[in-house]
Every structure is written in structure tokens, then in C-alpha cells.
Amino acid sequence: MKPCWIGFGGNLGDVPAHWQQVLNRLEHDPQFANLRISSLYRSVPMGADAGDAFWNAVAEVESSLAPFDVLRKLQQWEAELGRVRTVRWGPRALDLDLLAYGDQTVNTPELVVPHVGLWYRRFVLDPWVEISPEWKHPAYGLTVRQFQDRLLGPRQLWLRGDWPADWHAQVFRQAGQRFPDLSCDLVEKVEFPATGIVADFVVSDRQDHGTEPTLRFSPDDDLPTVCQHVVDVLTAAYEPPERVPAA
Numbered sequence: 564m565k566p567c568w569i570g571f572g573g574n575l576g577d578v579p580a581h582w583q584q585v586l587n588r589l590e591h592d593p594q595f596a597n598l599r600i601s602s603l604y605r606s607v608p609m610g611a612d613a614g615d616a617f618w619n620a621v622a623e624v625e626s627s628l629a630p631f632d633v634l635r636k637l638q639q640w641e642a643e644l645g646r647v648r649t650v651r652w653g654p655r656a657l658d659l660d661l662l663a664y665g666d667q668t669v670n671t672p673e674l675v676v677p678h679v680g681l682w683y684r685r686f687v688l689d690p691w692v693e694i695s696p697e698w699k700h701p702a703y704g705l706t707v708r709q710f711q712d713r714l715l716g717p718r719q720l721w722l723r724g725d726w727p728a729d730w731h732a733q734v735f736r737q738a739g740q741r742f743p744d745l746s747c748d749l750v751e752k753v754e755f756p757a758t759g760i761v762a763d764f765v766v767s768d769r770q771d772h773g774t775e776p777t778l779r780f781s782p783d784d785d786l787p788t789v790c791q792h793v794v795d796v797l798t799a800a801y802e803p804p805e806r807v808p809a810a
Contacts, residue, residue: 564596564625567633567664568695570678570687571620572606573657578618579603581644581657588640589624599623601690606804609684609795619804621662621690630664634674637661662687666701677701682710682776683760683800690804703776710776714800718745719759720793723777725751726764730786734762737790738797745797760800762793 569589571582582603589595604619626633637659645656662678669676677700681687688711691698696708705713720738722731726749735747746759755761755775762778778796780789 564627565665565667566623566625567630568662568691568698569622569624569637570660570662570681570691571622571657572617572660572686573655574608574615574617575656576645578657582618582620584644585640585657585659586622589622592636594627594636595624597625599694601693602809603807604686604690604804605807606686607798607802609686609799617686618807619686619690621687621694623694630661630667630669630676631674633664634661662691663698663700666699668701680799683714683796685711685714685800685802686804688714689806700776702774704774705776713758716758718742718797718801719756720745720747720797721753721756721759721761722747722749722764723751723753723761724764725766730764730789733786734790734793737794741794742797742801745801760793760796 571585573581586598586600589598599622601621606617606619608615608617628636641657641659660678661674661676662681664676667676678687681691682700682703682705688707691707692711697706699706700710720735722734726734731749738745738747755777760778761775762780765779765781778793
């Protein structure tokens with residue numbers, strides 16, 4: 564049996580009831596054991612098309628399944644409980660993500676583990692800290708609590724690398740409109756900072772910061788998409804979720 568962590572979210576229909584149905588499946592499926600769950604949280608939607616506020620939670624469970632089989636089980640449960648995949652980051656009845664699987668890494672088009680966005684998403688980190696604060700990312704070397712701590716200080720955006728002048732000006736402008744108290748700094752090279760969100764502009768594959776949790780953009784990206792993605796990430800990082808008291 565391997566420990567794994569499952570992220571839950573949704574904003575359509577009776578989402579807490581969907582969460583309870585997921586928990587019932589985890590408790591009664593013989594391929595899962597030793598379930599632990601966080602509180603439910605309410606979070607600001609991430610993405611321009613995400614809809615209303617989300618419910619979020621994290622579950623820790625042991626499984627005899629391999630990572631891809633866990634993924635398929637979660638996708639089966641999503642379908643059974645009404646998940647329809649239409650708009651990326653759009654409204655949904657529920658979303659089940661395999662956040663981590665022990666200390667293993669998987670990097671395929673179908674599945675990436677640990678989840679690529681866990682390091683900046685407070686709606687993942689806050690519930691995860693409740694149940695497994697000392698889990699350590701196998702590539703980044705930081706614990707769940709350390710990821711959370713990086714986002715608890717002043718709001719900071721670092722743009723690292725050779726960002727074109729019109730690009731970084733537009734990113735700073737839109738980010739500042741969303742968060743007026745955000746500090747924005749452009750740096751060619753810098754040691755990985757203790758706090759804040761870092762976005763790298765990568766001209767070649769040789770400029771690899773694979774051991775650091777950063778956003779990565781290149782000249783092949785579309786500037787409006789880059790700006791929106793940075794704002795979405797800042798929203799997930801700096802709009803803390805609200806824990807819902809137990810009934």
C-alpha cells in the first residue's frame with residue numbers, strides 16, 4: 564500500500580454531498596485504506612471562466628493501486644457523480660486530482676505527479692497542511708508547510724530572466740490591477756527567493772530551473788495568455804481559502 568493525496572474541488576450542485584460520496588467510496592473500496600481528511604474550504608475561483616466560489620478539501624489515503632490506476636478510479640468517480648469536461652478551469656460538479664503518490668514522480672501527457680500546480684494553490688495547501696504538513700516534494704525538496712509559508716508574507720511577483728520590455732510591463736500592469744499591494748520586480752538572475760511567485764522567461768531548454776517551483780514562459784507563448792495565467796496563479800496564491808466549520 565502506498566500513501567497518496569487526493570485534491571477535491573467543485574462549484575456546481577451540492578458539492579459537500581459530492582465530497583461525502585467520494586469519501587464513502589474511499590472508505591468502502593478494498594483498494595484503499597487508512598483514510599484521513601481535511602476540513603472543507605471555500606475558495607475564490609481560479610480562472611476567468613471558473614464561475615462561482617469553490618469548495619475544496621484534501622484526502623490522504625493508502626492504496627494498492629498504481630498511480631495510473633488511481634487516476635482512472637478518480638475519473639470514474641467523477642463521471643458517476645456528474646463531472647462533465649468542457650471548459651478548462653471552468654465550473655464543475657467535482658474535480659478529483661491525484662496530488663501526490665508517496666515520493667514517486669510521474670511525468671506523462673496523461674498524468675503528472677506530484678501535481679504541477681500544488682506549490683502555489685492555497686486551496687490545496689491549506690487543507691493539506693491540516694493532515695500531512697511534512698510531506699516533502701521529491702523534486703523541489705520543500706514540505707507542504709514550506710510551500711504554504713512562502714505565500715503567507717507580503718504579495719510578491721518576481722520575473723526572472725530576459726523578459727521583453729513590453730511583456731514584463733504588461734504583466735506587471737495586469738497583476739498590479741488585480742493586487743494593488745503586489746510588489747513586482749524584474750531580475751536577470753537571482754537565487755530562489757524565500758517568498759513570492761517566480762516566473763521564468765526561458766529562451767532555450769538549457770535554462771532549466773527544474774528543482775524550483777516556478778512558472779515558465781518562452782517567446783513561443785502568447786502575451787495575453789501569459790498575463791491571464793500569471794493573474795490566475797496570483798489569485799490562487801494570495802486569495803486564501805476560508806475553512807468551513809464542521810456542522
